[in-house]
Amino acid sequence: MLCATPTEETTPKRNVYAAADLIYNAAHLQRPMTRNQSRSNLYTNLNTICKPISIHQPDLTYTNVYNEGSIYIKITLLLSDKEGSSSLSIHASIQLAFFRTTTPLNLIINSQALTLNKVCLDPQMFTNVCKMTTETQSTRPTHKPLLASASVRQRLLPFTYKCFAENLQTVHRKQVFMTKTKLRNTTIMSGLKTLSTVTVFGGTQTRYSHVSRETKTEMTFTVFMPSQAKKSKAPAIWYLSGLTCNDENFIQKAGAQREAAHYGFVLISPDTSPRGAGVEGETESWDLGVGAGFYVDATTPKWTNNYRMYSYIHHELWDIVKSHFPIIEDKQAIMGHSMGGHGALTAALKNPGKFVSASAFAPISNPSQCPWGEKAFNAYLGQDKEAWKEYDSTELVRQYNGPLLHLLVDQGTEDKFYKEKQLLTENLQQAAATNEKTRVEINLREGYDHSYFFVSTFIPNHFLFHSKILIG
Numbered sequence: 502m503l504c505a506t507p508t509e510e511t512t513p514k515r516n517v518y519a520a521a522d523l524i525y526n527a528a529h530l531q532r533p534m535t536r537n538q539s540r541s542n543l544y545t546n547l548n549t550i551c552k553p554i555s556i557h558q559p560d561l562t563y564t565n566v567y568n569e570g571s572i573y574i575k576i577t578l579l580l581s582d583k584e585g586s587s588s589l590s591i592h593a594s595i596q597l598a599f600f601r602t603t604t605p606l607n608l609i610i611n612s613q614a615l616t617l618n619k620v621c622l623d624p625q626m627f628t629n630v631c632k633m634t635t636e637t638q639s640t641r642p643t644h645k646p647l648l649a650s651a652s653v654r655q656r657l658l659p660f661t662y663k664c665f666a667e668n669l670q671t672v673h674r675k676q677v678f679m680t681k682t683k684l685r686n687t688t689i690m691s692g693l694k695t696l697s698t699v700t701v702f703g704g705t706q707t708r709y710s711h712v713s714r715e716t717k718t719e720m721t722f723t724v725f726m727p728s729q730a731k732k733s734k735a736p737a738i739w740y741l742s743g744l745t746c747n748d749e750n751f752i753q754k755a756g757a758q759r760e761a762a763h764y765g766f767v768l769i770s771p772d773t774s775p776r777g778a779g780v781e782g783e784t785e786s787w788d789l790g791v792g793a794g795f796y797v798d799a800t801t802p803k804w805t806n807n808y809r810m811y812s813y814i815h816h817e818l819w820d821i822v823k824s825h826f827p828i829i830e831d832k833q834a835i836m837g838h839s840m841g842g843h844g845a846l847t848a849a850l851k852n853p854g855k856f857v858s859a860s861a862f863a864p865i866s867n868p869s870q871c872p873w874g875e876k877a878f879n880a881y882l883g884q885d886k887e888a889w890k891e892y893d894s895t896e897l898v899r900q901y902n903g904p905l906l907h908l909l910v911d912q913g914t915e916d917k918f919y920k921e922k923q924l925l926t927e928n929l930q931q932a933a934a935t936n937e938k939t940r941v942e943i944n945l946r947e948g949y950d951h952s953y954f955f956v957s958t959f960i961p962n963h964f965l966f967h968s969k970i971l972i973g
């Protein structure tokens with residue numbers, strides 16, 4: 502079932518509708534409802550005409566569950582002509598219909614979105630889908646829809662791209678009830694699934710999951726929402742965790758919610774890597790692969806499809822946070838620990854003005870020169886060390902040329918990784934001293950190690966540091 506919003510059917514638009522059908526078809530949900538046989542001609546040429554640009558998360562505000570058990574989800578595809586002409590770009594919407602199974606609904610939705618994403622992102626797969634559909638169309642023109650019941654099929658028919666909205670208002674509305682009431686134990690808002698929520702220091706600490714277009718896996722992240730954010734938008738601090746962590750180590754061990762509640766900061770903590778991507782060897786060592794994404798976009802063939810933590814956090818999750826949570830967009834800071842300290846510092850240095858301040862606990866300050874960094878960058882970025890500089894704070898701080906950037910670093914003197922020269926704090930310090938556009942405060946903390954005992958001791962200092970810049 503295809504549902505596209507524009508009413509005028511110019512030729513390029515019709516091609517886009519067909520493209521949406523193809524992608525829909527590829528998700529193995531059901532065969533498209535054939536409007537006429539000439540459509541197969543369009544399929545034949547489709548991959549020479551259109552290219553998928555992006556697919557949005559399912560818009561679950563348009564999700565409805567019908568008595569018979571079919572489910573409709575609106576997904577928006579952005580397609581353009583082959584040249585990428587933005588004037589021909591168009592949003593088409595597809596309406597999915599499939600039957601409830603014993604699988605939880607949210608899993609079905611996420612897996613379909615994942616499949617659609619893969620099709621969109623992989624040009625070869627898109628071409629294959631075009632071929633497959635062309636063959637299916639010519640050999641089995643009266644293809645059997647996967648829909649099991651004729652009555653449901655009839656019900657689907659009026660849902661053409663011209664009358665989806667009207668139908669919702671009229672007779673079908675009587676049989677519709679919002680998915681939310683059907684989704685027991687889980688809340689979904691526009692593709693975000695709430696995994697857990699607790700009250701802490703008058704605010705809420707919530708864990709979400711969603712299917713990521715960047716990593717092509719299900720990703721989790723946590724958000725602390727202070728009570729102040731219930732009334733008005735609030736500044737936000739991002740926290741990036743270290744090797745072996747997920748999005749929960751920090752929220753459970755650092756005591757950060759007390760500080761965030763005090764200052765009224767939203768606190769966002771992403772995961773450290775994709776999980777379950779299926780990359781060969783990704784779980785073999787604790788400092789590469791799962792739990793060790795190093796906040797880079799991998800470029801080597803083995804990792805590049807999934808290990809895109811830089812784009813995941815700074816584009817995809819950034820947009821999700823902006824559209825779902827009450828944050829003041831130009832008042833955001835970033836902090837992190839160890840590998841996450843590297844992630845936080847590099848993010849601020851690579852994006853002048855995006856984060857008003859950055860801080861780090863025991864950051865991997867010069868990854869190009871330490872064993873952890875060499876291993877990860879070799880794997881993710883390849884052997885060309887020029888490419889490594891793009892993700893190395895010590896290199897980036899020399900070249901930084903944005904608004905005055907305040908950086909704070911705390912480093913324990915009894916940190917075994919510091920002693921093993923994994924962190925190289927002094928290299929960052931020396932490099933920063935050469936650039937008057939940065940102010941870097943580095944504190945060596947006598948007796949402290951690398952653990953969250955160290956992080957939780959100095960977390961109040963980091964919040965104080967950020968608060969001076971975020972709220973003056």
Ligand SMILES: N[C@@H](CCC(=O)N[C@@H](CSC=O)C(=O)NCC(=O)O)C(=O)O
Binds near residue numbers: 746754787838839
């Ligand atoms: N397993 C390792 C130690 C791993 C470790 O110390 N991880 C740190 C981050 S290290 C740099 O990124 C961490 O934050 N761990 C999670 C925690 O909750 O403490 C070993 O064998 O030593």
